[in-house]
Amino acid sequence: MTKTILTIDDSASIRQMVAMTLKGAGLNVLEAGNGLEGYNTATTQTVHAVVTDLNMPVMNGLEFLKKFRQHPAGKGIPVILLTTESDEELKRQARESGATGWIVKPFKQDQLLAVIKKVTGA
Amino acid sequence: MSNDPAETFRQEARELLEQLEQGLLDLEHNPADDDLVNAVFRALHTIKGSGAMFGFTDVASFVHEFETAFDKVRKGLSPITPELIAVALDAKDHVHALIEAPDSADGAGEPILAALRGIVEGDSFPDAPMIDPAPAAGVPLEPTGRWRIRFRLPADALVHGTNPMLLLGEIADLGPCEVTALVDAVPGLDVIDPESCLIGWQVDLTHADPVAALDDVFLFLKDGMELSIEPLAIATMSEPELPPAAEAILDILAEEVEALAVVADVPAPKAAKPSKEPREATVAKSETASTSMRVPAERLDELMDKVGELVIAQARLSQLAALSADGNLKTVAEELERLSSGLRDTTMGIRMVPIGTIFSRFRRLVHDLSRELDKEIEFITTGEETELDKTMIERLADPLVHLIRNSVDHGLESAEQRIKAGKSAKGTVRISAVYAGAEVAISVTDDGAGLNAARIRAKAEEQGLITPETRIADQDLYYMIFAPGFSTAKEVTSLSGRGVGMDVVKRTIDGLRGKIELTTRPGEGTTFTLRLPLTLAIVEGMLIRVGNGRYSIPLSAVEECVELPASVATHSRGRNFLDIRGSLVPFLRLRDLFNTPGEPDAHQKVVIISSGEGRAGLVVDQIIGNNQTVIKQLSHLHSGIETFSGATILGDGAVALILDTSRLVSYGQAYEEKFRNESGRAAA
Numbered sequence: 001m002t003k004t005i006l007t008i009d010d011s012a013s014i015r016q017m018v019a020m021t022l023k024g025a026g027l028n029v030l031e032a033g034n035g036l037e038g039y040n041t042a043t044t045q046t047v048h049a050v051v052t053d054l055n056m057p058v059m060n061g062l063e064f065l066k067k068f069r070q071h072p073a074g075k076g077i078p079v080i081l082l083t084t085e086s087d088e089e090l091k092r093q094a095r096e097s098g099a100t101g102w103i104v105k106p107f108k109q110d111q112l113l114a115v116i117k118k119v120t121g122a
Numbered sequence: 123m124s125n126d127p128a129e130t131f132r133q134e135a136r137e138l139l140e141q142l143e144q145g146l147l148d149l150e151h152n153p154a155d156d157d158l159v160n161a162v163f164r165a166l167h168t169i170k171g172s173g174a175m176f177g178f179t180d181v182a183s184f185v186h187e188f189e190t191a192f193d194k195v196r197k198g199l200s201p202i203t204p205e206l207i208a209v210a211l212d213a214k215d216h217v218h219a220l221i222e223a224p225d226s227a228d229g230a231g232e233p234i235l236a237a238l239r240g241i242v243e244g245d246s247f248p249d250a251p252m253i254d255p256a257p258a259a260g261v262p263l264e265p266t267g268r269w270r271i272r273f274r275l276p277a278d279a280l281v282h283g284t285n286p287m288l289l290l291g292e293i294a295d296l297g298p299c300e301v302t303a304l305v306d307a308v309p310g311l312d313v314i315d316p317e318s319c320l321i322g323w324q325v326d327l328t329h330a331d332p333v334a335a336l337d338d339v340f341l342f343l344k345d346g347m348e349l350s351i352e353p354l355a356i357a358t359m360s361e362p363e364l365p366p367a368a369e370a371i372l373d374i375l376a377e378e379v380e381a382l383a384v385v386a387d388v389p390a391p392k393a394a395k396p397s398k399e400p401r402e403a404t405v406a407k408s409e410t411a412s413t414s415m416r417v418p419a420e421r422l423d424e425l426m427d428k429v430g431e432l433v434i435a436q437a438r439l440s441q442l443a444a445l446s447a448d449g450n451l452k453t454v455a456e457e458l459e460r461l462s463s464g465l466r467d468t469t470m471g472i473r474m475v476p477i478g479t480i481f482s483r484f485r486r487l488v489h490d491l492s493r494e495l496d497k498e499i500e501f502i503t504t505g506e507e508t509e510l511d512k513t514m515i516e517r518l519a520d521p522l523v524h525l526i527r528n529s530v531d532h533g534l535e536s537a538e539q540r541i542k543a544g545k546s547a548k549g550t551v552r553i554s555a556v557y558a559g560a561e562v563a564i565s566v567t568d569d570g571a572g573l574n575a576a577r578i579r580a581k582a583e584e585q586g587l588i589t590p591e592t593r594i595a596d597q598d599l600y601y602m603i604f605a606p607g608f609s610t611a612k613e614v615t616s617l618s619g620r621g622v623g624m625d626v627v628k629r630t631i632d633g634l635r636g637k638i639e640l641t642t643r644p645g646e647g648t649t650f651t652l653r654l655p656l657t658l659a660i661v662e663g664m665l666i667r668v669g670n671g672r673y674s675i676p677l678s679a680v681e682e683c684v685e686l687p688a689s690v691a692t693h694s695r696g697r698n699f700l701d702i703r704g705s706l707v708p709f710l711r712l713r714d715l716f717n718t719p720g721e722p723d724a725h726q727k728v729v730i731i732s733s734g735e736g737r738a739g740l741v742v743d744q745i746i747g748n749n750q751t752v753i754k755q756l757s758h759l760h761s762g763i764e765t766f767s768g769a770t771i772l773g774d775g776a777v778a779l780i781l782d783t784s785r786l787v788s789y790g791q792a793y794e795e796k797f798r799n800e801s802g803r804a805a806a
Contacts, residue, residue, distance in 0.1 A: 011172045013131035020127065049283070055167050069281065075317065078283035084171045100283035101342035106174035118341070121288045
């Protein structure tokens with residue numbers, strides 16, 4: 001079955017880049033512009049993994065993550081955070097909020113694919 | 123949307139920079155607003171992140187420094203001052219330059235950053251690493267060995283999306299291995315928490331450098347998990363790990379794990395027994411997330427063109443249907459009419475953009491002008507939400523910039539002059555937009571000195587526009603500032619006063635089928651008002667007939683239609699006024715105006731139209747009905763014709779001219795004034 005990945009980012013260019021990369025690897029991609037949109041999508045459609053930005057208007061990545069993990073549909077779904085910072089404090093927060101992994105920007109397309117493969121097996 | 127993410131980034135960065143500028147300007151007035159500070163910070167952050175992704179490294183590193191400086195502000199370590207805002211705006215401009223023309227922006231960044239640093243307490247900002255430091259290399263180990271790896275994942279690993287099967291798969295890819303589950307921590311099934319990851323694993327692996335390899339495997343988990351790696355003696359390899367009874371339990375648990383792993387694939391409710399409720403139910407209930415997309419403007423133009431053609435074709439069909447006795451054809455024609463008018467409205471709606479999008483640019487302009495001219499200015503905008511056709515808004519930007527410059531530069535006096543005149547030292551420039559019938563009125567108002575009639579007169583004489591003997595009303599004199607090459611500025615400043623401008627403003631507004639009006643009061647200020655049609659493409663029109671010619675009147679300008687009273691029709695050649703419920707409305711006989719040959723119809727109608735400045739009646743032979751008027755511009759050859767604003771194609775293929783209602787109303791007004799003057803003179 002083709003896996004569906006949700007990309008949440010307020011930056012259209014990053015979303016587009018993530019989407020192109022994943023589609024290029026034969027995955028389905030859904031897009032959302034902030035955490036709340038992402039939450040609405042992820043809890044109503046079948047999503048096999050989420051790649052989300054941290055710093056977003058309306059609802060940021062960590063808030064999304066906490067809320068998503070509390071929803072039945074959000075348990076066990078891999079969520080990858082895109083961060084600009086690589087500091088340990090942030091990673092700790094991310095883990096506590098329920099992140100499966102993270103990618104530090106700027107990243108290469110291969111890195112993204114490798115992480116997606118790692119967490120979904122796709 | 124462009125397929126090139128770099129181009130998308132550019133577009134996005136432009137918008138973010140605009141938001142940034144907006145935020146900075148707002149901050150100047152509300153320095154304590156944390157939301158604004160955060161918005162500014164977020165805009166910077168996104169530009170930095172995306173810039174680095176798409177190879178705009180200069181942008182990313184510059185913004186990084188910018189962001190670091192601004193972080194001090196966010197943390198309350200540095201106050202927001204006008205100087206800080208000014209430098210931050212410069213920095214924003216530099217980022218803009220870096221994105222648009224990286225080569226030309228070389229070297230301009232460092233002084234800006236230095237200034238920025240100077241303001242936020244002269245600190246220097248060490249570059250934070252933008253890339254995750256490479257994981258520490260493993261301890262050198264023997265070339266290839268056999269290793270016993272034991273690991274336990276954090277209890278919440280399954281919920282947090284980690285699939286142990288995939289991790290084991292990754293380990294298996296490293297080399298030959300044997301996997302054993304460690305079930306000692308698994309409690310009885312009656313108390314087991316199915317979401318917790320309670321099983322540990324022991325893997326005997328043959329590999330050269332398992333420390334580094336496993337670092338990769340457990341990349342996201344290594345801080346929260348238990349992991350031990352020990353070299354394995356050959357002898358222990360074949361040792362039976364568990365008694366046979368445990369093997370059986372293990373099989374059951376493996377299934378359990380498999381089931382849990384499935385959780386990662388298909389979201390299931392929390393309960394141990396998966397609920398059988400279909401997920402579709404939740405899908406239907408939830409609201410759709412609102413999304414928007416970018417479309418190139420040309421495609422919208424194309425769409426509008428095609429809708430225009432469709433409307434014409436539909437009009438033709440309606441006409442055929444009206445002549446036909448075929449009921450089915452009539453039904454289809456009506457259906458199509460309804461659909462095409464809906465399609466037209468939607469298409470036009472797509473093209474409507476709130477005018478606030480350009481107002482925000484002006485705030486920067488006023489801010490810069492204020493500093494440059496050393497005039498304190500309050501800039502007020504109202505009616506940002508007023509929507510106008512996108513093409514129109516783009517073409518309005520330049521004229522409005524000019525009007526605002528003009529107001530700030532020529533309109534507002536210096537602080538000393540203002541105080542001397544008994545006004546506050548701070549001048550006000552106001553830009554507002556409101557709907558007025560089928561038009562949008564955009565005004566630029568200043569509370570400055572007002573236009574100087576004497577100086578305009580002198581200049582007009584110097585330019586040869588009038589002679590010293592010419593008698594001219596002040597109001598008409600004021601309009602001379604729109605004459606080409608006209609400028610009264612005593613000295614040319616870099617901002618305005620080169621004499622190119624007001625005439626260009628007028629030309630642009632004319633080109634948009636709009637009008638420019640000005641009112642001024644000495645000592646109190648000047649208002650320029652632009653009146654513009656809502657759209658340039660299609661209007662609802664009222665089709666009328668005069669003689670054999672058909673004409674379209676924009677329906678939004680039509681107030682009512684009345685019969686021309688027989689008495690007025692025949693007798694009042696000299697007095698063209700109608701009594702409309704007590705008020706006198708001047709009327710124009712289109713027959714006379716258009717030199718239409720032949721006899722007028724027996725029962726003529728009057729269409730009362732209005733524009734911002736008044737009302738007028740148009741005497742026509744017949745009112746045919748409503749039609750959707752797709753506006754086609756008249757050729758250059760005909761653009762001088764005053765009473766028509768364009769032409770349209772009717773259902774039968776004939777051409778109808780579109781009446782320029784505001785022009786006709788002013789004809790009516792002029793007529794009224796002339797009549798008043800004459801009757802006044804007669805009375806005297």
